[in-house]
Amino acid sequence: MGLRRYAGNLALLVPPFGWLTVFYLGSLFILLLSAFWQVDSMTGEIVHDWTLDNFRVLFSDVTYRIVAQRTIGIAVLVTLTDIVLAWPLAWVIARKVGPRLKLLLLVLVALPLWSSMLARIYAWRLILGHDGVLNWFLHEAGLPGQSIAFTNVALWLVFSYLWLPFMVMPLIAALERIPASLLDAAGDMGATPSQVLRTVILPLAVPGMAAGSIFTFAVTLGDYVTPMLVGGAGSDFVGNVVYSNVGVSGNVPFAAAFSLLLLVVVAGYMLVARRFGAFDGT
Template identity: 60%
Template sequence: MTLATGMGALLWRRPGLRSAALLSLPALWFLLFYLAALAAMFVSSLHTVDELSGQIQPGWTLDNFRQLMTGWTYGRIALRTVGIAAAVTITDALLAWPFAYVMARHAGPRLRAVLMALVMLPLWSSYLARVYAWRLILAHDGALNWALHGLGLPGASIGYSNWAMWIVFSYLWLPFMILPLFASLERIPPSLLEASSDLGAAEWRSFRRVIVPLALPGLVAGSIFTFSLTLGDYITPLLVGGPGSDFIGNVVYVNVGVSNNIPFAAAFALLPLLVMAGYLLVARRMGAFDAL
């Protein structure tokens, strides 16, 4: 018996060992390149930068965290980031519901394929191309104001503002909300709706008591994408945001690439990780991972 044959027989008799062998390489990758990177970032946040030489001074201090909690400058940036991420998530949820519902419950195979193509089509183009397109639309002399002036209405004047970021983010991440919600709605057995109707429930009540609870994990799963992608972005605020529109990512970028204050950037970058950790714990309790 060869070594390969013996190993194959051993793995066949022990399913647990076979699963461990399959997962060993991904687990090693996860430990070395993700958890180790997070640990290195946390350790870096405890270091300082020498004011004269600009060199990083290893140590164990909480000065960077104290600086974050001093005044309202960084607090406002953190609240703006989390607030717009929440607003984008709610907006995409409201926009995705009717689209995903029609796609899953009413559209035929041909119409469903067309609608799915429309959802996926924006993802086939460059992220920067889509952001710059919206920048041209929302600019002072852009397509939006041109259309409003043509109708005899005043200009919107929302370019380079928090409103512009909200609109652009909602457009960018909408497909990531539609797809998991569609998957949840499609998995709802028609027999449940028939049973609800046979028991005398009206269509609206069946939607509220049957469809919404069963599709909620897909909605929460989509919110993980929209919330986390907005929370960690810094390019869209840089391109379409105006004065006072900085996100946490912008502060991290400036401190890494301009100020060379990596310890402070690492300390501030831990905040989105903590926010997302709490968000994922809530999403897990709501069964969101079952819809991924």
């Protein structure tokens, strides 16, 4: 029975994993190769000759270093912001409400994630614009108007908004799992609430934050749409350079080489997050 059963399992797994291997791993493999190809400057065709030129340009041109630093820096900042914002909401949902209210709140948190990303970015253009919602309220309150639209501040704000649910969800799951008896015990032993938070709750929530941060970090890192729509002249991400190099006049091998940076950074980040228990919940 045993062997036959596993043979059956294997047969079921061939189509889905075959698909992923061909189209996903295959794509990553070609990406890796094409980073070492080049574009013929006369014909614009991709030439399959091996070269390190793409990487040479990337490492020597300071523009690309700045773009890479900006991309990674904002992704880190967004992740930290989302951790801070997620805590009170996750705590209330995980431990303060009854099952009915909890279900409602869970749906409300997940709702933005499943509604259109473009719509949510667009919402912030309507809010932050010169004649937008925020300035109207500031004006009504007698305060000076803001002009953060099309700046890196807007970019940070919108990214934090976009991916916050990714942090809230796993944090809820982590906080739910903490047994109430553990908190009681710490209290009984004389720990103050802030000591309980620091020494009991926080360490147990680390895997949840690590799991959430993979998404907030990786999704921010790999975006070019948000910088284009809410960022300004100095808001280009790695994704924007990649995007502008794909197309008629573009240089796909160069774009491929630059995008490999994202692969390395995310892979490295996942390894670190794994050490913090990011994958233990699944």
